[in-house]
Amino acid sequence: MTSHFNDLRRVGRRALGACAVLLTTAAIQGCDSSLLEVEDPDVINPGDLNTPTAAEALRFGVLSRLVDATTGDENAVLLGGLLADEWRSGDTFEQRNTTDQRAPNESNTFIPPALRSLARVRVEALTAIGATREFDPEGDPHEVGKMFAFSAFAVNLAGETFCNGLPFSQPAATGSDIEFGEPVTIDSAFALAIAQTDSALALSAADDDDAEAVRYFASVLKGRALLNRGRFAEAADAVAGVPTDFEFAVAHTPNSTSNQIWSLNNSAKRYVLADREGTNGLPFRSAGDPRLGSGGSGNAFDSSTPFVQQTKWGRYDPVVIVSGIEARLIEAEVALKAGDAAAALATLNALRAGGGVEGLDPLEDAGSDAARVDQLFSERGFWLFGTGHRLGDLRRLVRYYDRNAESVFPTGAFHKGGNYGDAVNFPVPLDERNNPNFQGCLDRNA
Numbered sequence: 001m002t003s004h005f006n007d008l009r010r011v012g013r014r015a016l017g018a019c020a021v022l023l024t025t026a027a028i029q030g031c032d033s034s035l036l037e038v039e040d041p042d043v044i045n046p047g048d049l050n051t052p053t054a055a056e057a058l059r060f061g062v063l064s065r066l067v068d069a070t071t072g073d074e075n076a077v078l079l080g081g082l083l084a085d086e087w088r089s090g091d092t093f094e095q096r097n098t099t100d101q102r103a104p105n106e107s108n109t110f111i112p113p114a115l116r117s118l119a120r121v122r123v124e125a126l127t128a129i130g131a132t133r134e135f136d137p138e139g140d141p142h143e144v145g146k147m148f149a150f151s152a153f154a155v156n157l158a159g160e161t162f163c164n165g166l167p168f169s170q171p172a173a174t175g176s177d178i179e180f181g182e183p184v185t186i187d188s189a190f191a192l193a194i195a196q197t198d199s200a201l202a203l204s205a206a207d208d209d210d211a212e213a214v215r216y217f218a219s220v221l222k223g224r225a226l227l228n229r230g231r232f233a234e235a236a237d238a239v240a241g242v243p244t245d246f247e248f249a250v251a252h253t254p255n256s257t258s259n260q261i262w263s264l265n266n267s268a269k270r271y272v273l274a275d276r277e278g279t280n281g282l283p284f285r286s287a288g289d290p291r292l293g294s295g296g297s298g299n300a301f302d303s304s305t306p307f308v309q310q311t312k313w314g315r316y317d318p319v320v321i322v323s324g325i326e327a328r329l330i331e332a333e334v335a336l337k338a339g340d341a342a343a344a345l346a347t348l349n350a351l352r353a354g355g356g357v358e359g360l361d362p363l364e365d366a367g368s369d370a371a372r373v374d375q376l377f378s379e380r381g382f383w384l385f386g387t388g389h390r391l392g393d394l395r396r397l398v399r400y401y402d403r404n405a406e407s408v409f410p411t412g413a414f415h416k417g418g419n420y421g422d423a424v425n426f427p428v429p430l431d432e433r434n435n436p437n438f439q440g441c442l443d444r445n446a
Contacts, residue, residue, distance in 0.1 A: 073257070082271065085394075149218040160391055248321060345363060
């Protein structure tokens with residue numbers, strides 16, 4: 001049951017239908033030039049924005065921003081995978097090379113768009129919530145809940161991606177000024193995401209398909225944020241009602257955006273599918289895992305890095321960013337953390353048997369606590385590849401599983417020369433120095 005919540009194509013069809021009626025009428029009435037007269041004011045009348053239709057347009061805008069913040073552009077999803085072990089740089093750009101080398105600094109010009117795109121989801125979702133409540137108070141409550149869920153997604157992903165000290169600025173209550181945010185810890189970011197998922201759930205109690213989809217989205221996201229806070233038992237409770245076949249995908253079309261995983265890997269060859277990167281990385285290529293698939297030959301864009309491409313997504317394929325499979329993986333992790341290795345393994349094997357991918361053999365017990373954790377996070381790595389989860393997973397291994405970062409992240413000799421650095425997250429970019437409340441990361445800890 002894949003959900004996009006709103007089908008943007010419906011808006012296009014309505015507009016095309018209106019055009020068709022206009023052209024037909026013009027043909028009947030001959031040369032009536034009044035039909036071609038259009039009011040084109042220099043300034044939009046503010047009153048035209050104070051309508052239910054305008055509030056709906058704002059909500060559609062947030063959905064578009066969510067696509068941009070995930071796989072519609074090179075933002076936290078792709079860059080996070082590059083800092084982790086999903087991708088290696090096949091590029092000549094210093095910004096991608098230092099990210100891959102675990103050495104991104106606040107002057108890296110690829111980082112500001114990643115933070116900005118998440119901020120746009122969050123801020124524009126809050127703006128849409130205000131407009132919907134004011135101008136469409138009789139509308140479906142889950143439409144407001146959806147905006148809370150999208151904002152929570154952005155806040156949580158920001159916490160997984162950036163350092164402690166992340167500020168959340170927003171427009172001031174009146175006027176066009178900015179209310180500058182104070183630096184907060186990533187744990188506070190996760191707490192905010194949980195609070196927003198609670199709002200989404202409270203507003204999505206209706207017994208209909210759209211409200212149900214919002215509930216499932218918010219439930220999985222709540223479980224993810226609770227894992228990030230180390231509140232494992234609560235995370236399992238949060239996702240218990242989500243069916244395994246639930247999927248929320250961000251869409252790509254010739255009329256909107258290409259899937260940037262395809263664009264930067266398959267097409268431009270600037271990203272290369274990684275394989276056991278820096279000793280600790282997963283064997284994304286050599287495992288021959290049917291959940292991913294790989295191919296390619298020759299060299300990448302830099303003419304020296306051997307090129308490997310993923311074969312899971314094409315140019316316009318949607319990318320699932322929240323799913324019932326993730327809900328089951330959360331339950332497996334919670335069971336393992338509670339000492340029930342048998343239940344964790346049973347959940348993983350149930351996914352392998354019924355998760356929609358053929359050719360996955362059952363797993364056997366890994367034999368030790370540490371090996372079972374490795375097995376679980378490997379399963380997460382393959383099920384959730386390329387969807388913005390891997391960097392958060394590696395950081396969680398350091399925070400809650402007593403793993404040293406150099407036993408989790410790529411380490412040792414870097415494939416372009418020199419050695420890997422020690423970054424486990426991204427710094428808040430230099431642009432944020434314009435915020436008088438921000439003086440840099442509080443720390444760069446996982």
